[in-house]
Amino acid sequence: xxxxxVTGTVVATIKHAHLHSRKLLLVRPxxxxxxxxxxxxxxxxxxxxxxxxxxxxxDEGNTAAQVLGMPRGxxxxxxxxxxxxxxxxxxxxxxxxxx
Amino acid sequence: MLFGxxxxxxxxxxxxxxxxxxxxxxxxxxxPSGASTGGRxxxxxxxxxxxxxxxxxxxxxxxxxxxxxxxxNPADAAIVGLIDSVHEPAVGAPA
Numbered sequence: 001x002x003x004x005x006v007t008g009t010v011v012a013t014i015k016h017a018h019l020h021s022r023k024l025l026l027v028r029p030x031x032x033x034x035x036x037x038x039x040x041x042x043x044x045x046x047x048x049x050x051x052x053x054x055x056x057x058x059d060e061g062n063t064a065a066q067v068l069g070m071p072r073g074x075x076x077x078x079x080x081x082x083x084x085x086x087x088x089x090x091x092x093x094x095x096x097x098x099x
Numbered sequence: 100m101l102f103g104x105x106x107x108x109x110x111x112x113x114x115x116x117x118x119x120x121x122x123x124x125x126x127x128x129x130x131p132s133g134a135s136t137g138g139r140x141x142x143x144x145x146x147x148x149x150x151x152x153x154x155x156x157x158x159x160x161x162x163x164x165x166x167x168x169x170x171x172n173p174a175d176a177a178i179v180g181l182i183d184s185v186h187e188p189a190v191g192a193p194a
Contacts (some may be wrong), residue, residue, distance in 0.1 A: 008187030010129060011154065014147050015180030017168065024100075024130055024180075027188055030122040040131050042156050051188065061162040074146070074158045074166035074179045077100050 001058045003030045004085060006049050007098055010042050025049060025079065041078040044068065056081035063097035100156045102129045105149050107174065109142050117171045124149060124178060126157055131185045143176035154182040 012019075023045040029038040038084065041059075046067050049055050061076045068075065092095035108124035110145045124147040128138045133154055146166055149155050158166070163177035178194075 007187055010131075010156070010185050012180040012181040013183055015156075016146050016177075019180060024183060039101070039128075039136065042102070061160070061165070064162075072162075072165045074162045074177050075100075076158060076160065076162040 001056050001080065003034045003086065004028055004043075004055055005030065005077075006051055006053045006055055008051070016074055018068075018070060018075050019044065022068075025077065027055065029057070030054075033041055041077055043079045044075060045079045047082055049079050049082050054083040055079045056083055060082065100158050102131055102133070102182070102185075103127060103143075103155050103157045103178070104129050104133060104135070105151045105153050105155060106140060107151060107176070115171075115173055117169045117173070120146070121145070121167070122148075125150075126155065126178065128139075128157075129154070131187055134184070141176055143178050144174040145178045147178055147181055148179060149178050156180045156182060159171065 004027040007028045010024040027043045028040045031037045058080045059077050062076045064078045065072045103126040105124050106127045109123035124145045126143045127140045128136050159176045163174045166177040
């Protein structure tokens with residue numbers, strides 16, 4: 001799982017049946033200091049996350065199947081939590097200021 | 100799931116039996132705005148009748164292999180949706 005920031009929404013009318021009526025959000029992974037910014041990815045929202053929220057994202061198929069309550073399908077990236085606070089040795093490690 | 104654009108088609112007369120009737124397309128990875136990221140173009144199984152030039156989203160890894168009802172599907176990339184639009188307000192802008 002990784003920490004990320006919700007930066008946008010994705011609209012797709014035609015998609016695999018596993019994704020029908022699921023909210024798709026654009027999430028930008030928080031970079032590790034000193035390393036390049038990982039690319040933004042599309043994640044299925046299961047926790048009513050919104051634009052600007054700091055979230056916890058799981059990127060594993062079995063996790064996605066459990067969280068969505070469906071048999072395994074072509075979905076692996078799901079938002080599983082809205083982060084209230086992170087404490088780490090490196091400090092707050094917040095991806096964006098003022099949030 | 101990753102952003103991509105369909106940049107070509109792949110035709111294989113001889114292929115693994117579980118792919119019979121399935122389309123294979125070439126996909127270039129892009130950023131959310133649709134600009135190429137310059138990564139390697141890869142082949143993906145098409146589940147949503149995508150066409151060359153279209154913006155799509157793609158799942159890679161084992162989840163591509165469970166996309167078909169036939170469990171014997173060796174795909175490592177699958178196109179699972181057509182992107183209509185992406186709304187990404189500028190980072191740092193007031194919500």
